[in-house]
Amino acid sequence: MTVLPSSIWRLPVAFDGGLGLGERAYVVFLSILSEAFAFTAIGLIARWGEVFPRWIPVLRGRRVPRKVAVFPAAIGAMTLTLLFTLLFIVSEIRGTTIRGGDLSADSPSQAGGWEAAWFYFCYVPLTLWGPLLAVLTVAYWKRRSAAEKVPGAA
DSSP states (O other): OOSHHHHHHHHHHHTSTTSOHHHHHHHHHHHHHHHHHHHHGGGGTSGGGTBOOTTSTTTTTSBOOHHHHHHHHHHHHHHHIIIIIIIHHHHHHHTBOTTSOBOOTTOGGGSOHHHHHHHHHHHGGGGGHHHHHHHHHHHHHHHHHHHHHSTTOO
16 A cells, blocks of 8 residues: 555656657556555465465465565565665655756645645655565564474474
């Protein structure tokens, strides 16, 4: 639920008259890809994150190695925390873009009023994506480690 508001905010931009076809496709693709990546975090709490599902031909029914789930999740959590938490907060405090350039006058955060409020309402939850994924990753690692130490659980 931390990713969905930003996608909802972003999608109307894709259908604004000022963008070309390639830019529209990029915005839609970015929103879909973000939601797909966010959905993979469910594997850290669902059964299919511990045992490969039946629809995977060679691996079905086998236990998912902890490292196969934890390494990508940990890298994702660190990357998301850097991009969407630290850089977003620092750039907002400095009043610059993430790259350090000046914000344009039509930047959503510069709009003021309800437009800026709507932007922050939709984008502030995105700053929690990385830290929450890190919490899920650590919990997954601990749960799986504890389960493998119990005799007969492996």
